[in-house]
Amino acid sequence: MMSDVKVGIVMGSDSDLPIMRKCAEALDQFDVGWEMVISSAHRHPEKTARYARGAEEAGLKVIIAGAGGAAHLPGVIASMTLLPVIGVPVAIEPMHGVDSLYSIVQMPQGIPVATVAVNGAYNAGLLAVQMLAIQDESLRHKLNNYRQSLAAKVEEKDSALREKKAR
Ligand code: RP5
Helix, strand or coil, X not given: CCCCEEEEEEECCHHHHHHHHHHHHHHHHCCCEEEEEECCCCCCHHHHHHHHHHCCCCCCCEEEEEEECCCCHHHXXXXXXXXXXXXXXXXXXXXXXXXXXXXXXXXXXXXXXXXXXXXXXXXXXXXXXXXXHCCCHHHHHHHHHHHHHHHHHHHHHHHHHHHHHHC
């Protein structure tokens, strides 16, 4: 039986969870199955390697990996799988995410990681949905509706602003 879990959400520590749970929120919005794992490229490299090497066989289609500081987790995972990896730079003290952003976004040629904004976990979830939508018409339909809802909110805010100005 094919697993319903399409996206693996990996984070370096439970301290990343308040940010990384936003990936799951985005995926839930589109009824995309996910699993969450804590693994660390430096504190538990064997577990990280096992997860990355087994991900495709486990039925995953995309991996989202978030970490803070010297954040090599997404790059290490990407080196051990052909699945697309989306990296989420998590902001931690004392550099507030500049360190993790540079660590994740500056992957040398050969092993790409699609990097979202610092703490941009929701967008990472959305990007995973867009990747899956390449081969899923119903997901494309849902994404179109979502985009329309974003535009409608802008119109609402604009109308509210104009109304305020008119008073
Ligand atoms: C990274 O170290 C984790 O991704 C986390 O962002 C950071 C701090 O981890 P903890 O010390 O809070 O466990 O590997």
